[in-house]
Amino acid sequence: MKDDYLWDPSSAPDPEVERLERMLGRLRSNAPAPDVDQVRSAVLLGPRSATLKGSRYVSLRFLVPTLAAAASIVAMIGLTWQTTRGTRSWEVSRMTGQPRIGSAPLAGTGRLGVGQTLVTDAASRARLDVSTIGQATVDTDSRVRLVDTREGHHKLALERGTLHAFITAPPGQFVVDTPSATATDLGCVYTLHVDEDGTGVLSVTAGWVAFEFNGRESFVPAGASARTDPRIGPGTPRYDDAALELQAALDDFDYGTDAAAKARDLQFLLSSATPRDAMTLWHLIARVSPADRAAVIDALGARVPMPTSITREAVMRLDKAALDQWWDALGLRDASWWRKWKGPYPAVVK
């Protein structure tokens, strides 16, 4: 055994210790520090504040002193409200079962501070007030952490489970991180589900959601969904009423590894897409290799003619303005805010 490596990881590695490090390093945590403002609120509430400190369970021996202190608690409610409403936290309400904030059970309502985690089990659900811009419902068997909340920017991390969001704010204010993609709300209603392995699916009911991971982006309109996978990020969006064969081919094209099979999937997609699938074809322009791009352009052009104001050559080199104009020709509702801000395609070379 190379004892020095055990003491000093920068020295010559011991292969066995190194293997254990790689394996056990998966258990490391990246949880952020508790929010100091929220901690201050907890201090004012006392060491058994329901939102930050205290046991997972209510024990009877705490009940009597708790009741005895009821008058004080009533007096403190006003102070608590005054204190917490100005801090970086959201109100959370129990819907069913026994959700937890951190390790503390949520009896009725409480506050979820930055850095804290809301956990539901197989029998519990909870509702979050997303600052003043909307609500999010957290379904059973979910785990969601408040990453940040401030004027104009609110961010959650959905580590597992299902979240339904209803947001009325201007685009870009509400963001949800998942292990394999980030969902940026563009003023909408949507459902986001994440499995234990980090894969997930986004389904949009109203408005738009931008789905992004490591520079790969999908732009998902109402009535459409997009899968996501930690290996490559968001898949190509498709309408939920698209043919099942087309959806299966799209999944295989997005996440398959056999080049020949992917080529066959692409051919099937291009030949079987309906005019309504033009949104999917538009996304494929930037996702295929340059060698396949011409075929995608032809397929999209057959469903939605290319605007006369742009050129095929511009689309071939993924010119942002050209892609924007073709998007507008799809007849979908305006979503220029996101496209002009970032655009779900690679940077262009002018």
Place this chain on the structure above:
Amino acid sequence: MEHVLNPVALHRVTDREVSLSGTIRAVAAGDRDAFSQLYADYSRMVHAVLLGRVPRRDVDDLVQDVFVTAYTRIRELREPAAFGGWIATIARNRATDYLRQSREQVALPDELPGGDPIEAETFAVLDVIRGLPEAYRDTLLMRLVEGMSGQEIADRTGLAPGSVRVNLHRGMKLLRDKLGLET
């Protein structure tokens, strides 16, 4: 008894103590950045202490609890240099409290590895480490999970470097024996 001072060691410890003392004073005064610094410096140690005792699914939440407790009680800390040992004690007490309440109320499941064989092996090794004596268990988790060096472990826990070295080597030998690895 004659005390022999090592000027080099004394200087290093004093610098660290001065820095830690300043950070702790700032935290006590409500300095957000100082609290973040303290968390960055000590959260891995606290995470390791808890991971050796409670189900992984609740470790992150309990780390938060431990730091909230440390924040609310930091004025009770008379000797800043003892912060590492102090917060480790809070973590151990929190884990004990958690386990006691779990037994009183409902038996919580431990890790439930899925079909992933790597994940299953990871939790199997974690279980073996959890069965080691406390000193070896904590030190090995800080080294193998958190990636801390021996010197970092000594700095954060307040243990003598020699003690950490012994704990690492003896703990690793025990772990190898239990895992049936060649030494």
